[in-house]
Amino acid sequence: MSHVESNDPADQTLLYCEKPEWQDVTPIPQYDGVNPIAPIFYTPEYKDATEYFRAVVEKDEISERVLQLTLDIIQMNPAHYSAWQYRYRTIIALKRPLEAELTLMDVLAIQFLKTYQVWHHRRLVLTALYESSTSDSASSPSSNAAGAAAAAKELAFITRALETDTKNYHTWSYRQWLLAFFDDEALWEGELPYVERLLEADVRNNSAWHHRFFVVFGRVRAKGEVDLEEVLKRELSYTKDQIAFAPNNPSAWNYLRGILERNKKPYSDLQTFVEPYTVPASSSTDEGIVDLDNPRPGPGAQLPCVAALEFLADIHEKAGGEQTKQAIEIWKSLANEHDTMRKKYWEFRVKEASA
Amino acid sequence: MSSSSGKPSSTELNIPLHVKYIQTLGQNKDDLMYHMTSHLRMNAIYWGLMALCIMNRKDALDRDETIEFVLSCWDDEAGAFGAHPGHDAHILSTLSAIQVLTIHDAVDKIDVSRVVKFILSLQQPSGVFAGDSFGEIDTRFSYIAVQALSLLGHLDKLDVEKTVAYVLKCRNFDGGFGAVIGAESHSGQVFVCVALLAILDKLDEIDQDTLAWWLAERQLPNGGLNGRPQKLEDVCYSFWVLSAISILDKLTWIDADKLAGFILSAQDLENGGIADRPGDQPDVFHTIFGVAGLSLLGHPGLEDVDPVYCLPASLTEKLGLRKAWRALPRRTVS
Numbered sequence: 001m002s003h004v005e006s007n008d009p010a011d012q013t014l015l016y017c018e019k020p021e022w023q024d025v026t027p028i029p030q031y032d033g034v035n036p037i038a039p040i041f042y043t044p045e046y047k048d049a050t051e052y053f054r055a056v057v058e059k060d061e062i063s064e065r066v067l068q069l070t071l072d073i074i075q076m077n078p079a080h081y082s083a084w085q086y087r088y089r090t091i092i093a094l095k096r097p098l099e100a101e102l103t104l105m106d107v108l109a110i111q112f113l114k115t116y117q118v119w120h121h122r123r124l125v126l127t128a129l130y131e132s133s134t135s136d137s138a139s140s141p142s143s144n145a146a147g148a149a150a151a152a153k154e155l156a157f158i159t160r161a162l163e164t165d166t167k168n169y170h171t172w173s174y175r176q177w178l179l180a181f182f183d184d185e186a187l188w189e190g191e192l193p194y195v196e197r198l199l200e201a202d203v204r205n206n207s208a209w210h211h212r213f214f215v216v217f218g219r220v221r222a223k224g225e226v227d228l229e230e231v232l233k234r235e236l237s238y239t240k241d242q243i244a245f246a247p248n249n250p251s252a253w254n255y256l257r258g259i260l261e262r263n264k265k266p267y268s269d270l271q272t273f274v275e276p277y278t279v280p281a282s283s284s285t286d287e288g289i290v291d292l293d294n295p296r297p298g299p300g301a302q303l304p305c306v307a308a309l310e311f312l313a314d315i316h317e318k319a320g321g322e323q324t325k326q327a328i329e330i331w332k333s334l335a336n337e338h339d340t341m342r343k344k345y346w347e348f349r350v351k352e353a354s355a
Numbered sequence: 356m357s358s359s360s361g362k363p364s365s366t367e368l369n370i371p372l373h374v375k376y377i378q379t380l381g382q383n384k385d386d387l388m389y390h391m392t393s394h395l396r397m398n399a400i401y402w403g404l405m406a407l408c409i410m411n412r413k414d415a416l417d418r419d420e421t422i423e424f425v426l427s428c429w430d431d432e433a434g435a436f437g438a439h440p441g442h443d444a445h446i447l448s449t450l451s452a453i454q455v456l457t458i459h460d461a462v463d464k465i466d467v468s469r470v471v472k473f474i475l476s477l478q479q480p481s482g483v484f485a486g487d488s489f490g491e492i493d494t495r496f497s498y499i500a501v502q503a504l505s506l507l508g509h510l511d512k513l514d515v516e517k518t519v520a521y522v523l524k525c526r527n528f529d530g531g532f533g534a535v536i537g538a539e540s541h542s543g544q545v546f547v548c549v550a551l552l553a554i555l556d557k558l559d560e561i562d563q564d565t566l567a568w569w570l571a572e573r574q575l576p577n578g579g580l581n582g583r584p585q586k587l588e589d590v591c592y593s594f595w596v597l598s599a600i601s602i603l604d605k606l607t608w609i610d611a612d613k614l615a616g617f618i619l620s621a622q623d624l625e626n627g628g629i630a631d632r633p634g635d636q637p638d639v640f641h642t643i644f645g646v647a648g649l650s651l652l653g654h655p656g657l658e659d660v661d662p663v664y665c666l667p668a669s670l671t672e673k674l675g676l677r678k679a680w681r682a683l684p685r686r687t688v689s
């Protein structure tokens with residue numbers, strides 16, 4: 001590499017207006033207007049760098065030094081989308097090594113996890129990397145060796161980033177984009193074990209439950225490629241175990257409903273499983289019997305569980321007839337006792353069913 | 356809750372204090388974070404002005420100065436507005452500019468056809484909108500595009516079918532919506548998708564009851580609402596849930612007293628402004644959404660807010676843009 005950009009603050013002690021290699025550029029100051037309701041106050045370093053950036057944009061300069069300038073600005077303000085945009089353009093125009101750009105941005109991404117731009121930049125770079133290596137071997141993303149290798153490396157990086165914040169929205173969306181874009185069996189393979197590790201650490205992590213659904217049902221498959229009945233059986237069993245472990249976990253209950261609806265299975269299939277969760281803990285007397293298909297609430301569980309009551313009421317409502325009364329009884333108990341905050345909703349359900 | 360923060364708590368909205376807070380925004384030179392938010396400056400003007408409108412103090416920011424600032428952010432190359440003079444145009448700042456100009460009845464001061472062209476240029480082949488030429492995509496930008504075109508009276512130029520198709524693809528198994536296809540459900544995203552569908556008269560395309568239930572489930576024991584299961588309650592999420600659920604006409608599914616109590620307890624009663632939750636630093640973003648939330652809940656002494664546009668309801672009514680949302684009736688001071 002002819003030019004190494006520096007993250008080292010020692011290198012940034014000089015302002016751009018003091019750097020000999022920038023003397024040919026006339027900085028353009030920020031037009032601040034006259035308006036008192038929106039003044040902006042900058043640090044001297046930021047003001048200096050952005051003045052040179054404006055000059056660079058004005059001249060449409062594409063050069064190595066622009067890379068250091070944009071990096072400096074991004075480090076001071078990762079939300080500066082023009083600096084990102086200009087940086088990306090420059091990297092492509094100069095044919096800079098794209099893997100190196102990703103590596104350079106690793107620290108920045110972890111540091112500014114919540115800034116969308118860091119993820120979008122990675123996505124652009126990774127896409128460019130894939131496209132540059134696919135031009136000679138016209139094929140699908142997954143059969144592109146260089147692309148696949150970069151994607152695998154990127155997936156590992158995302159995993160590291162998620163260790164810092166296991167619920168970061170941008171990071172998760174980026175992971176989902178990557179999987180769908182490359183659609184490589186080797187990438188997908190590790191996802192379910194990964195989700196399981198996350199849920200083992202925090203069974204209430206809604207992002208992990210969402211990702212599980214994405215991994216299990218989101219991938220476009222050829223007919224017959226997977227045994228859907230087997231998948232459903234596995235997912236039901238896994239979800240029931242997680243509910244037994246932590247019954248008052250809305251994410252797991254939402255997932256349970258999601259997989260049943262996705263597979264067009266009636267809720268009533270799960271009546272035996274759900275019932276022990278709908279009664280106070282003390283009334284379960286047959287603890288000695290172990291039914292692997294229907295794991296019971298663990299010791300110390302807070303029962304009855306609101307989500308289970310709702311689920312059972314839905315079963316009764318669907319059955320109709322005499323069972324409607326049972327549904328109404330449950331909704332009334334939710335309105336008046338177990339979930340009083342959403343009283344109006346439960347009353348709405350009662351009214352709808354009675355109509 | 357509020358008592359643990361050590362600050363005085365209130366069951367009333369301290370309007371004069373919040374008006375003063377907004378008027379003095381941006382005058383605090385000690386705020387080191389200030390330059391970081393320059394990319395939101397135009398939005399901040401809209402948030403401040405809209406908060407004042409709800410509190411019946413639209414006059415508290417000078418009209419001419421405000422319009423002058425907005426016009427000074429015009430990016431003539433792109434044909435739209437940046438967040439600050441000299442900044443590149445972005446769809447976020449462009450909508451805020453249009454909203455501010457609409458509130459001040461000054462849209463005639465801009466080249467509408469160029470703005471319309473800019474907005475339409477951001478629609479991607481998939482139907483979603485990007486925020487700028489950098490290419491970030493998000494259902495939030497689709498909503499912004501739709502609202503902007505609606506306010507400018509150029510909705511007829513939008514490919515409605517494609518726009519709606521993308522939004523519907525973002526629907527998840529739990530009934531909610533995410534930012535892009537495959538992304539997790541999130542209150543903010545649910546709001547933008549619902550409001551977009553409302554503007555385009557396409558709400559019948561979704562299962563409204565399931566969605567409203569997902570929204571009602573966002574309310575936590577302290578009355579505040581969160582963005583996703585297991586996340587903390589927040590005043591801004593409270594507004595997004597509230598506006599989405601009022602567009603679905605199910606606002607009563609939320610415990611209004613508890614939510615109002617939560618928002619009021621997030622007021623800074625020393626320096627004004629509302630924070631994300633009790634005890635935190637206030638900012639203009641949570642101030643507008645706190646005040647707007649209270650308005651939808653029927654808090655006395657406030658102007659009606661249109662939850663679809665987050666603009667004064669009297670304004671959308673006048674423009675003929677009002678949809679079938681419903682807020683709680685305005686209470687009189689007891």
Ligand SMILES: [Zn+2]
Nearest residue numbers: 589591592631
């Ligand atoms: Zn917030």
